[in-house]
Amino acid sequence: MSKNFQVQLASFPESIPRPNDFTLIETPIPDLSLDQVLCETLYLSLDPYMRSQIAGRHMSGSVGVNEPMIGETVSRVVMSESKDFKPGDIVRCFGGWQHFSAHNASALQMVADTIDPMSYALSILGMPGLTAYAGIIWQAKPKPGDVVVIPAAIGGVGATAGQLAKLQGCVVVGIAGSEEKCQYATEELSYDACINRKTENVSDRLKELCPDGINVFFDLVGGELLQTASEQLAIGARVILCGLMSEYNKSTRAAGPAPGLWIKARAIIYGLVVYDFEHRREEFLKNCIPYVTRGELKIREDVTMGLENAPESFCRLMRGDNFGKALVRVGT
Template identity: 40%
Template structure:
């Protein structure tokens, strides 16, 4: 226990991360300070978000520096403790990074029960991926019983939890996964109502057939071709929790199609885009009229009209409105 191996970022990848983007190093095993512990990494979690950290651009979290260890979460065992809350042999959830040993303040570690469920579940179904599925589905997706929830990477840790929680809440769950074996797992073991193989040549048609009433909630974690097939199936008032875009993480932006880059901005800045038509807020009309009438009377809400004369003017007024030629509300005086 004197040598610590660790993977550091050797260079920033272009496209798919290659072996030469990483370098393994040996360093001395560090010693914990007062209130800290030394832990041995047992099981390291590998997650899609790590690709983003390899880029120079800061997203919602800082980039990994060149020469610094790759970040990551692990189930780890306490080897040395300088805090009474933890003892050697205890299992903890720790931000070890990609290395054999790490030190951390004891108070920042979550102690794990070694027995049931297995500690590694803290890295998925009872950890960050499960939490992601639970929060995104229930707080943003808000599926009602009987609604259709679609999720891609359905055999993965986030997708599998999304579909199962959707069913627990009474919704229909349709998964998308790569290959027949994963699809069989999704419908068999996980109990989804359907699963479509994204590699099928008629993928979009199969997805449409599996969602005969359309899609109420699409939990987005992949982007790309799957998103393209989903968009035409989204029902009015559908919700799209935008959790990840893994199919795009290796892309070098931007091409002539700016959809991918825009969706990435929505994700990393946690932006809400919500289409609406005024009739959706019909119930708000009395409140609007009451408030706005007072504001108009007080001069706090001013208005301007751009009036054309004669019914014959209507077509050219419309063409002007679409060009932005009007200065104030476009009106046609038809009679007096």
């Protein structure tokens, strides 16, 4: 066990990345210092924010050419110089796009065996789930009957946000990029309706579906959909600014909606960064594991087999062609 494979950035993509913007490199497995732990990646999470890291614009770090891609993983401890971890432990860490990663023990979190399957630690019971919970429950605080609109309705964050809103007694309207996704949203994820943004006029459909206006818009996309939703807010609406999917592949950042729209709605707009809620992760898990166990919170994982296929899977995600939370099964 002396070889490691990792995916590095080969070139800065201009817009939507292509697989040959990445390259698979063989590197040595690092030696461990005291209190360090060697992990084998089992699942790698692929997320839209990685596009911003590549562009050097994300607060969580940036990736340069010939540098390994960053990413959160569920990993298995294979060697440990720390008293806190032993081989076989399943942990969550930022292992990156590679088979093996070394970490200080303090950078690892145990994955509780109540999280089953363990991949859920990267999806509905991981960062996407926590993001959805923070935005919907802690920030938007929806009341029964509130109309909640979720673009990217069946993605990692959106699917959880929509179901959480539904569990609060809200009317939940999704927006997604295909008929198949819309069908999944309404039939499996209990959305009340889902708008196909590629074939329907989103503004007109929102007017039909939300005649009294939108009470909560969980913004994962920015750009035109944020503008459209901001034009149709109900008085006292809450807008959660969380993601900019429509912007990540662009080299400049578009302006936001005219502030007058938000004044008119007396809206409250929250900037959401999930890292700020890390200290409340246990509370989130305590509340959500029972929902998952009872089948009231579901997630569809879009799992790609093999690290070598991670670049293609990431490019699909950035084209919006994934179906559910994008993960890569790396080790066995």
